[in-house]
Amino acid sequence: MNGRGHSFFPLIVLTIMAGVSVWLDRVTQQEQAIKTDKNRHEADFSAESLTLRRFDLAGKIQYVLVADRMVHYGDDESTELVRPRLDYLNRPEPVRIESEFATVSKDGATVVLTDQVLLRRAAHNGKPESTLRTDQMTVWPDDEKMRADKPVKLTQGQTVITAEHMESDNIVGEVRLHGQVRGMLYRTNPTPKP
Structure with missing residues (x-):
């Protein structure tokens, strides 16, 4: 054996x-x-009722991003948001940007809002509320810059202005309108004649 x-x-x-x-x-x-x-472009995770707060160097809230739903994709590290609302709170007049849908870049530095984009700046120091409407807007939340490559409609009180494109820098307080800019400007206080 x-x-x-x-x-x-x-x-x-x-x-x-x-x-x-x-x-x-x-x-x-x-x-x-x-x-x-x-x-394959498949979701690797999702979340409901998302709230993200960004603080500035002094520890004050710079902005708050809220969305009904967030979906993340692992293949390209992109994120999609359903009904996003971005509130800038570090200024005398709060600013809110909202839309039906948004995509966020891999590094989170760029947000592309689409479908019924509405920007609303609250009334402040005697100036009436301002709004901007467009179909698509790219936002750099940390830099507080925006660009719309689709037609825009701006309103402030009775003033209404339309343009084909728009660029904005909220920190500097500058808005640039491009391409067939048209509008009616109304002054609340008439300019005194000499």
Whole structure:
């Protein structure tokens, strides 16, 4: 029996090695399948009722981003937001930007708002509320800059201005309108005549 046991030992070792080889082959194929699945544009996680607060260097809230739903995609690290609202709170007159949908870049520095974009600046120091409406707007929240490459409509009290494109820098307080700018300007206080 001892002679027979020694003759089965190489067969047992070969069987174990064959089993390990088959197992390693299957494991590596599963890892490749996982990698190819990551190339598909599928959500890897989502969240409901999202609230994100950004603080400035002094510790005061710079802005608050709220969305009904957030979906993140692992293949390109992009994020989609449903009904986003971006509130800038670090100014005398609060500013809110909202839309039906938005996409956020991988690094979070760029937000593209689409579908019924509305920017509302509260009334302040005797100036009436201001609004801006467009179909698409790119926002750089940290820099407080915006650009609309679709037609825009600005209102402030009775003043209404339309343009094909718009760029804005909230920190500087500058708005640039481009392409067939038209409007009616109304002054609340008439300019005295000399």
